Amino acid sequence: MRRSVDKYAFIERALAERKGSDQFRSLQTLVPDPSDPVIVYRNGRRMLSFCSNDYLGLSRHPKLRERAAAYTRSHGAGATGSRLVCGTFDIHARVEEKLARLYGREAAVLFNSGFQANSTLLAALAGRGALLLADKLSHNSLLQGALLSRATFRRYRHRDLTDLERRLRATVGCYERILIVTESIFSMDGDRSDMDRLVELAGEYNAFLIIDDAHAVGVWGEQGLGLTARQEGIDLVIGTFGKAYGSFGAFVLCAEPIKDYLINFCPGFIYTTALPPPVIGSIEAALELVPGLEQERAYLHRLSERVRSRLGGMGFDTQSSTTQIIPILLGDEGLTLSLSRWLEQHGILAAAIRPPTVEPGRSRIRITLSSGHTPDYIDYFLRILQGWNGAKG
Structure with a gap:
């Protein structure tokens, strides 16, 4: 006779530990x-x-509300499918074009959330044979993506670019590719990365530089375009619409070949329903407002x-x-x-x-x-x- 085991015991233990x-x-x-x-x-x-x-304060701005309602009336409440099947409406393509033009980048890709983008991008871009170097205090979504990537994963001391350079120097020729990942503004500490020095190091060691600019877009930089705005040498920028833009969703700014790669190889983009029309409407309205604030x-x-x-x-x-x-x-x-x-x-x-x-x-x-x-x-x-x-x- 099979012995009875409390299958929920691990849940009770974990919750008791948290409470204690x-x-x-x-x-x-x-x-x-x-x-x-x-x-x-x-x-x-x-x-x-x-x-x-x-x-x-844009989440309650009348222009975002009105555009969300207008897009619901014209395109419906849902996108009905993934982007590669039937979920790329004209409004999705238009917002991506506006993003790329506004930020001075070749291309932009919409994602459904910042966590989804970060946790799935790195898995697509790194992989076995790669080295991924991340700031120790990078957001959990980036750390989850690093773990999912199956790349060799190392964390350098927070904002310590001397430590980053030491690690880069020690690994020259050891990996197929090197990726440097960090936030521009750190979500728990409110401090900033040295963008210029990161760009220098990435160029010197031929590393792929990824910056999560989520807490800077809308608030910092020329026209509120973030700390990465119009800066050469950053291969991929991640931004979000759920913070200063007052809506929901995320975006990636990159070169056209990288966009094509993500469309074909990034699971978080491929296997999820597209952002719904009312959200796209509020995003578009915010894009029009933010530069003038x-x-x-x-x-x-x-x-x-x-x-x-x-x-x-x-x-x-x-x-x-x-x-x-x-x-x-x-x-x-x-x-x-x-x-x-x-x-x-x-x-x-x-x-x-x-x-x-x-x-x-x-x-x-x-x-x-x-x-x-x-x-x-x-x-x-x-x-x-x-x-x-x-x-x-």
């Missing part, structure tokens, strides 16, 4: 305010959000500098942040949850980021700022934060 280490997570249901991009409601209570990646970007940059300065004056550690992403590093999971709850009690949502999202001992409150955060909102946030800082002594 203050790392357990659960979903929270929010209702967005239709008129204010930084206000949400939870259980009927009005909350000021510092969690959103909607850096320019210079005042919003300038305000956001001033706001970021002010918040970092005030946090530093309170004694908080914001690491090397120079952007709209500002970590408040606390280290201990329990202390991080304590601050998150304190803010929540006062009507502020701020994400408590804990392992495994960050390394043990690196828990933090991650603040993301938006052009929708008014001076009054910021003053209130800083006042409440100061109260907790004094309380903890």
